[in-house]
Amino acid sequence: MDPRKPGERLLLQGNEAIVYGALAAGCRFYAGYPITPASEIAELLSVKLPQVNGTFIQMEDEIASMGAIIGASLAGVKSMTATSGPGFSLMQENLGYACIAEVPCVVVNVMRGGPSTGLPTNVAQGDVLMARWGTHGDHPIIVLAVSSVSDCFSITVKAFNLSEKYRVPVILLSDEVVAHTRECITLPQTEQVRVVDRIAPKTPPEWYKPYATNNRGVPDMAIFGDGYHHHVTGLVHDEWGFPTQNPKEIEGFHNRLHDKITKGFPEIMMTKTFDMADADICVITYGCVSRAARMAVKNAREHGVKVGLVQLVTLFPFPRKAIDSALRQCKAAIVSELNMGQMSREVNRVNQYDCRVIKHSRYDGQMITPDEITKQILSCA
Amino acid sequence: MVVEAEVIRQNYLRHNKKFPHVWCPGCGNGIVLGSLLRAIHSLGYDKDDVVVASGIGCSSRMTTYIDFNTLHTTHGRALTFATGVKLAKPRLRVITVMGDGDATAIGGNHFIHAARRNINITAIIVNNSTYGMTGGQYSPTTPYGSRSTTSVYGHVEHDFSISELAITAGASFVARGTVYHAAHLDRMIEQAIVKRGFAVVEVISNCHVQHGRRNKLGGAIQMINTFRDQAVPVAKAKKMSAEEMEGKFTIGVLCDVEKPISTEEYARIRHESCQLPGELHDEDDQDY
Amino acid sequence: MAESTPQESAYRYEICFSGSGGQGIITAAVVMAEAVGTLDGKYVCQTQSYGPEARGGKSKAEVVISNKPIDYPKALHIDLLLAMTQAACDAYFFGIKADGLLVVDKTLVEQLPTSRAIAIPFTHIARHDIGREMVANMVALGAVGFLCGQVILQNLEKALLARVPKGTEEMNREALQAGIEEAQKFNLAELPRSFINDFEEGEL
Structure with missing residues (x-):
């Protein structure tokens, strides 16, 4: 069905290369809402995902898209969404949820001119600080930027890997030029792509603390349906995942959330x-x-x-x-x-x-x- | 009966973790919680196969107390998270618990689209006609003329019917119950969970602290007794005139239709186009 | 990412395809890029700029070709401009290099801004010789492919056939060949060397 196989030299758009990168990294769920100049990502994934037993869904807006990918990730499936400025604004709410509940996911923002509807078909890089600080409250986040079609493949893989390893949403900033530039790329064989997966808990459910501190700073992640029946919330929570207003626990929570990224600096900062x-x-x-x-x-x-x-x-x-x-x-x-x-x-x-x-x-x-x-x-x- | 209640308490509540709860004495949320647990218990589902997602508000705190895979999401967004969970792992039974403001104001768009999509999720909407947690502001179901902390001169807007909205938007199953009719509510929730497709149960509940007090509706008992007087079973309502129905509402199954379920349809597409069968969640394809 | 100093000097050849939305401008550029990049094995970058309309409005697609990795993906000094409408010709003409080449659709472009131009009635040929006006872009692609000298023509045809809908291969092949043949009739050496005079060139 698809003439494009690994090892072959292909002419791809940046947006298409992001799709191949995501699939190589193990992404099997996409939820999104149409927007220029990111729609090619959704269009291609709507074709590709069912072919690899994955799921594509077009939601009613970007708020819903972000919610759906968090839900899918909690159910154990690597997930992503893609958008541009106006949609990225809507995603900020649930992006904060992914930060606080430590849900791995990748959000692609193909930047166009802003603010508001701005310049839908023109290039800009105006969402840089928003990618860092868009959602409210102190929160750790990883923001990566791509500059070529080959980046679109490899940095997308990297984005998923970092997201899974550190349990943090990763924002992949592309822009209208990179998104629509076609360049040649040779897709690597599946086994040549280094893929990182979240670490599942080994403790029995009754001992499992979903947000316990460990030496990595990143708690093991149970997924829904695997026997842990734990609680996930957007409230500041204790090690069990339940809401807390205890000042000590709140402080410890923020420290761990930031420390896990600090520990990863050498690997994360590229x-x-x-x-x-x-x-x-x-x-x-x-x-x-x-x-x-x-x-x-x-x-x-x-x-x-x-x-x-x-x-x-x-x-x-x-x-x-x-x-x-x-x-x-x-x-x-x-x-x-x-x-x-x-x-x-x-x-x-x-x-x-x-x-x-x-x-x-x-x-x-x-x-x-x-x-x-x-x-x-x-x-x- | 007593034994069964004890079994449910022991089995489904997170005893050592998050009690006491945040609800005021006399709140209808506890009755809804009881009905939900009895329904799941009588269906015999494994706790690990049930996901309960909620939004923000008093009723949405329910997920903290019950021992399933629980997901306490952002305000109005419970259905979006639930959609992701259901699509990613179709074998899970996904139930959402939302309030009236949660589901039909901030989450109104997600609500009508979940119904239109006919995804296999159960939505329980606890309708107490106000935003209780934030201090009693008017909600989409606050009646015309009512007083609230944001309509101290009397509410100038009109409320809408959550159940009729759900039917119009395309839900497969819509039922209404009240916290007075607890045994009836058990059955409504049970039917909704069993129903294949998007199923909604609107529960008329009381907020005597925020809504009742400001509108001279009495305390918890008086408000709940009012539901007894206002509720008319669907069959009986059919024989009543519009004048007779004035000030009353129907309870029971308001809509129950069969239509294709989007999760099932998508599974077919996936099956037909899949090049690598069995890669991810093929075991889930048995049941959507 | 440190790279050794290039031994062989890098060259850069830029083609700009322009016209109006719906003329297949971007498709023509993509086929060119596909042939040069995946089949000829050169480095290539294809970009486009567009407005909100899917039909009508100015449409522009660029192909940058090099023997080395391409840094800047967009055209800077156009070597060959294809203009399929008068509006596009007027808008993009000033981006051509002094010794660049202008190729226009004679059917739709009546006023030539320079004598260093090749005018071929692409739309007319498509309509009358091939039978479908739709393939005017492919007639033009054939001419551009020949005139630029940057692509192996067999590869251009191969890339074209891989991209067109099933059942239209023969028509598209004919269109491409018609364009190549028309272009062969021109002698580039007979054209003026540059479309600006020496005085102006000095000012650049």
């Missing part, structure tokens, strides 16, 4: 660097802008400028270590992004050196071109 060895200027980017930045760095190198690129794959938890070493090394850091400076503020926040952090924004619905970045680089040289 960056790619390019030509950074001798650089005294760096460009910091993520998502589609990284493509323009690579070309700009190459062009500027031809002008004899020692410039390198730090591409953030993980946006949150903020990859402080990688940024810190770039800032220490360079006299100037240009943060190029398709918003009014959301990440440049984050970079500035951690800047303890003499490095000048330059905000380079574009927010007219168009991509930043390599020439624009080259100009910024040359003006710092």
Whole structure:
């Protein structure tokens, strides 16, 4: 039925590669609501999921979609949804639920121009801080960004793996350009893809504490129907999963929720660097802008400028270590992004050196071109 | 009878964990809880095969106290979580417990779409005509003219009928009961759980603390006795004129139809297009 | 992700397909990308920009071809612009390189902004010679495939046939071949070298 087999060189859109990545990672449930520019993900999954004994459902809105994927995940099936800005806004409520109840799931946000309905068919990166802080209350979350079709496959797999390992929702930020760009990719064989699954409890049900602290900081996860008949709630809860208002338990709960991510920093914080060895200027980017930045760095190198690129794959938890070493090394850091400076503020926040952090924004619905970045680089040289 | 009550108490309540409960003395929620447990007990389901999902509100606290796979979700969203659970693991018996504001105001969209979809889930809606937990504000079922903390001058909007909404939206089974008619409620809930398709039980309940007090409806006993006087069985109501039905409501099975169930239909599609049979939850395909 | 300095110098060739929604502009670009990328084995990026309408409105799809991994996925300086409507021609013409090439549908584009252009009546050919106006995009693809010199024409046909609905293969093959044949009639060397004069070029 499907001519596309692993090992074959395929021309895929970013959105399609996310689907293949999700399926390779073991995703077997999708709930979503149509939205430009993310709909291709739903369309392809509606074809693919039943073929692998999975489930696709189009819900009545994004609130419901988020609820459904949490329900499916609690029933033991890896699940995801995909949307764009307006839908992502609606998902924030239940995204918080996934954080507090520690339910693994992946949310793809294919960014378009905002706020509100904004620019449905144009590119933007305006949802970066929302991905981190969109749902209310202190909460840990992992935010990853993709910049190419091959990223769309591999980072999606990574997103599921991190989500399962740390029992945390993972936001995968794509954008209109990456989503609709077609590039060639060779899909790996199933056995070549490293897949991580949540850890099931080994204790008998009567001893099982659904939110007990252990040395990993991530509690073992029982699933509905497996004999544990436990309680899951969006209220702050004790180790048994029941609501608590005990200040000690509340504090301990928040600490564990954050510590489990802190413990995973080395694995979670992913960056790619390019030509950074001798650089005294760096460009910091993520998502589609990284493509323009690579070309700009190459062009500027031809002008004899020692410039390198730090591409953030993980946006949150903020990859402080990688940024810190770039800032220490360079006299100037240009943060190029398709918003009014959301990440440049984050970079500035951690800047303890003499490095000048330059905000380079574009927010007219168009991509930043390599020439624009080259100009910024040359003006710092 | 006493022995059976003790068996149910021992078997289905989370004794050592979360009692005392949050409900006021005389609240109808306890009666609904009792009916739900008796219905599940008489059906003989394994506790591990039952998932109870609830939203936010007084009645939704029920999931904390009963010993099943329990899911206390966000306000209005119980049916969305339940849909995910049911689709992912069709063999589980999925029941939701919601309040009137929960199911028909903030969760109204999910409610009508769950009915339209005809997914195999049971929805128990405890209708006490107010938002009790937040202090007695008016809800979609607060009667016209009533006083609440947000309609101190008298309510200017009209209430709607949850059961009629469910029927119109396409539910397979709709029944109404009250907390006065507890034995009848046991049967309604039992029938709803057994029913294949989306099944709704609207339970008329009392909030004497928030709703009754402000509208001079009396205490718990008086309010519950009023349900006795206002409730008319479906068969009897058919013989009554509109004038005779004034101020009264029907109880019993209001709708019971057979129609294709989306979970079953999807299982067929999955079966026909599946390239890797038995990969994930084939054992579940026996029962939806 | 550190990469060695490229031994062989990288080249970049950019094709822009433009017209109005419903003309099959994006399909033509995807087939080109499929042929160049999956069959010829070069690096390729295909992007598109679009408005809310599925029919009508300007439609643009770009194909960037290279012998090295492609950094920037969108066209920067177009080597070949295909314009299937006057509006598209007017809108995208200024993105062409000085020595780039403009290819237009003579049936729908009446005013040429440059003499360094090749005008072929794609829609007319599709309507009269093939019998279906719908395949005008494939006639154009044949011409673009030949004129760009970036794709193995057999692979272009293979990619096309893999993508079209069953039962329409023969019609599409004919359309593609008709486009190739029409394009062969032109001698690129006879066209003006550049569509801007030396003075203007100096200013760039």
